[in-house]
Amino acid sequence: MLGQNSPFYQALVPSWVDAADEYYSIKGAQITKEEGNVFSLLKSITNYDYADLKTAAEKMAESRNESVLLTDGEYFQKSIALGNVNNPYLKDAFTKWLKKGHDIYIFSEPYQEPYKGAIYNKKRFYIIFTDSRLEGNIYDKITQTVKLEAYPQVEMFHLSASHPALAAESTHTTPNEMLSAQVKGFGTFEAQEWQVDWEDAIEPYIVNAVSNSTGQPLPDGAAFTGKLKIDRNSFGGYRITDVTVRSYDISQEFTNFCNAKNAGQKVGGKITPTEYKNFVKIDESEFKKHGVIDLHFDTQNFDPSILTGAPCTYFKLDICISSTENIFKQYEAMFTFDSIDQPGQKNVSLAESIKQCLAEPSIKDMMATSPIYTIYVKANKR
Incomplete structure (x- = not known):
């Protein structure tokens, strides 16, 4: 040897x-x-x-x-x-x-x-x-x-x-221009702040978006953020074949965090937020073809009444693996x-x-x- x-x-x-x-x-x-x-x-x-x-x-x-x-x-x-x-x-x-x-x-x-x-x-x-x-x-x-x-x-x-690795490190997703979003990337997570209202912009132009060529409603609306590419072979012995997204309401958790911080109390620790069901989904076709993750609202099940945060709504989206080969x-x-x-x-x-x-x-x-x-x-x- x-x-x-x-x-x-x-x-x-x-x-x-x-x-x-x-x-x-x-x-x-x-x-x-x-x-x-x-x-x-x-x-x-x-x-x-x-x-x-x-x-x-x-x-x-x-x-x-x-x-x-x-x-x-x-x-x-x-x-x-x-x-x-x-x-x-x-x-x-x-x-x-x-x-x-x-x-x-x-x-x-x-x-x-x-x-x-x-x-x-x-x-x-x-x-x-x-x-x-x-x-x-x-x-x-x-x-x-x-x-x-x-x-x-x-x-x-x-x-x-x-x-699992992003195909390009230190990237973040690309929000829909309609959101006028401010974005900060931190490697494996990012924070977005949307500058527009739900009723005036997000729902009519993203959730219920129409085709520019036909004027007909898009089945899944428009992507609200995306172009996140992952290395599907980053495990080596297994290939990532499918992914999913889980959505959580963190409005109350964020409020509690801010109140504790302002009061000089200890902050941090594990949270157990409420999951939003049928709120966001991944464009499966785009992922399977190109390994790119685009996120859409679940237009068939979209229920804005679950967005109860005040004075702002905060939510978290976890993109996770759902299957490998x-x-x-x-x-x-x-x-x-x-x-x-x-x-x-x-x-x-x-x-x-x-x-x-x-x-x-x-x-x-x-x-x-x-x-x-x-x-x-x-x-x-x-």
Whole structure:
């Protein structure tokens, strides 16, 4: 597995040296913290038989820090005569890290290894335990300092179960011009303040909008805000196939917040607002075609009497995932390589680790309930 002479390995070394606080070697069953210069240690890696990759990865997943595991993926145990060619030994570590809400990035680098007169097609794996939201994280350092396109043979896979990414970071939705809205974006949420009245503008020109070409009512009215594009593959192993929006009346909660703040009382804490049923919906056609989220009022069920806030109405819109599909099969070959101890067989242990992790009910539940984006709206009293 020794890859010190690999140009890709060499390109990654500066990022690791810059980020590293500690360096550990897996010497069989012993996981040893090494003293000395990280750069020198990375240049002098030694192979050890029966490296306990499973325990090492689980310790990394239990940690609160970023870490990188460098391995050829082969997991040997003295108690097992042949290698663990289909043992999902990294599944627990992957699951534990993802359940914390973090990310795993894996670079897969192919190489050939001679052994007993034969040539085996192997892989080096650079497994990064990190969080994409952490400023200056290890993966970001690599993408900013290494020209990955210079290594076309290297593939990358991202694994996550939460915080699906917007296709363009730090964006916000685009409100309908009729609203004359003021908008402030804050990454994964935004605040809109609408400057027009419901009866004079919102209802006649948005809820009950008509076609400019035919003059006929639009079935879903006009979108009141939209053009929010999400990365539907941001979970890696699953693709987001559908989304939904939940609407909540937060007029009273906002009033309580302001009163407490003005009185110098402690503010914050969890709220349980009333959900507006059949108030807002997503343009499903636009999402399925382009991955773009446009929001419309539910014109068939729109009931303005629910807007009881005074002197202003405040509501919250949570855009959430409603369905996903497993797409890991198209990446599976990245994690498959020749087995040295069982000639003619493929080692699929790393692929199985990811596959079993993605099948874990707790991971699937995280993705199914993961919020994408939230919009807070302040509007005039109805």
